[in-house]
Amino acid sequence: IADTVKEEVLPQDEQDFDIELQKFAASVEATEGHKQRRIALLSKLSRVLQTNFPEEDIELTTFGSTESNLALRRSDVDICIQTHSRTSKLQTTCQLARLLHEEGLVNIVCIPRARVPIVKAWDPSLGIACDINLNNSLAKTNTAMIKACVEYDARIRPMALLIKHWAKCRKFNGTKGKGVLSSYTITCMLLNYLQLTDPPILPSMVALQQNDYCKPKVQLNEKSIGSLFIGFFEYYGYRFEYESYVISVKQGYLLSKKTKVWDSDQNNILCVEEPFNNMRNLANTANEMEVMGLRLEFQRAYQILKRSRDHAGLVETFREF
Ligand code: CTP
Ligand code: MG
Incomplete structure (x- = not known):
């Protein structure tokens, strides 16, 4: 009987790190x-x-x-x-x-x-x-989308809480019009990364809406929260091509800056399309120097977490700037 039930079990160290991450997320969420x-x-x-x-x-x-x-x-x-x-x-x-x-x-x-x-x-x-x-009715609509994404898979919420907290600790999150990126923008970056992981954890927003924001019957990606979390920093630190692409949560993939004619504007160094208004770049608050700094922050977090997937690694990653 045991042979017929083949559930992937994460190695012990990955399980431990996931527990650590969840504890950390619980310590920063609103009480x-x-x-x-x-x-x-x-x-x-x-x-x-x-x-x-x-x-x-x-x-x-x-x-x-x-x-x-x-x-x-x-x-x-x-x-x-x-x-x-x-x-x-x-x-x-x-x-x-x-x-x-x-x-x-x-x-x-x-x-x-x-x-x-x-x-x-x-x-x-x-x-x-x-x-x-x-x-402002747009804000209600895009909030509903974020909510649906957070509910789609249990791994998304702790990651989103931690990444927003990280952005605040490292001082590049400000509210609308101030600071480098809003929490909303960095949350969209996380969602798009999860749409692009193989196999995807999250479908495109278009697909989500067509299914009335329903959850999947089977989730094909069984990666640990820890490996996804570290992968997020690696992706935006080293792999994402800031010069060429636009992050699109709506489509669930990357669009070309050139095709969108977003390649010649000084405000479009980092491009994150607003899912409900594809003419708006949510990241137009970040200039070239700030995007460079942001990239270094992603790299820093990746380097720390790659070395130490434990409590000490998290403390160092979230160290107040
Ligand atoms: N919003 C938006 N366009 C932006 C920034 C924000 O439409 N460029 C709207 C979105 O509806 C978003 C809401 O404002 O859900 C709140 O944004 P923000 O405060 O950045 O996100 P929160 O998740 O509320 O982050 P925090 O907990 O840090 O306040
Ligand atoms: Mg807010």
Whole structure:
């Protein structure tokens, strides 16, 4: 009977490293306390909106890591306010900034002229940061896609948490418009790497949508989390050809920069296509020097982890810059 059941068993050292990685991921993910504070912030905002716009149907939703189940202890809350009416009295992020100020929030930064205007703020009583936008429906759609990908295979979530945490520790993750890459962009880079591994762990987004974001019946790739995690750093450190290709989670493969006519723009050194708007390069925030630095960071992580697939290796990889 035993012969008929042929399940691949990972070698002991790989199993140990996977356990270590999962423990590490659990130590950086948002706790129940963080979740409670997020909920408290949402009720506070909801009350503010109701008090100031009692006649209106204003909807408050979260997106980003709060929704995709990728929230870290140090994540902010991404909030979308939908006004549902052209004649709404709430028209600008600056108006919103004023209301937040009156409510006692601090460090308020209003970015009205960004592609998506946002207000950033810190709530000192709850100890939580938020990014709020008005009427940005794309963010909800692409968050649903990230969520579906994270749920597709159990190995993806710990890897995504760790890679986002790594980007923050090594200081090249900033929020929209600031810093080298957003968490969202680096998550898309991870997803595309998993689409390109052989056999693929994740199908293209087009295929995922056609199957209504369903999970596979059989997963052909049985690699350990550890080997995939190290492979990610090796791939973007040494193998991915930054000069020639565009990362496309939508297609699940690489597109040519030339064909897309993305090869002559100074802002397109690293190219990561927004899955729901293929004219947008999510990585246009990184200049040539920054992409070079990023590549060295991938190489650094790979070299450390190749040597020491253990707790000490992880501590060194995530060392704050
Ligand atoms: N987003 C986007 N375009 C970008 C960056 C972000 O559309 N260039 C949207 C996406 O919907 C994404 C959300 O904003 O899911 C949040 O982005 P970000 O904060 O970078 O990702 P999180 O997973 O929330 O990361 P963190 O936990 O670090 O906040
Ligand atoms: Mg976020």
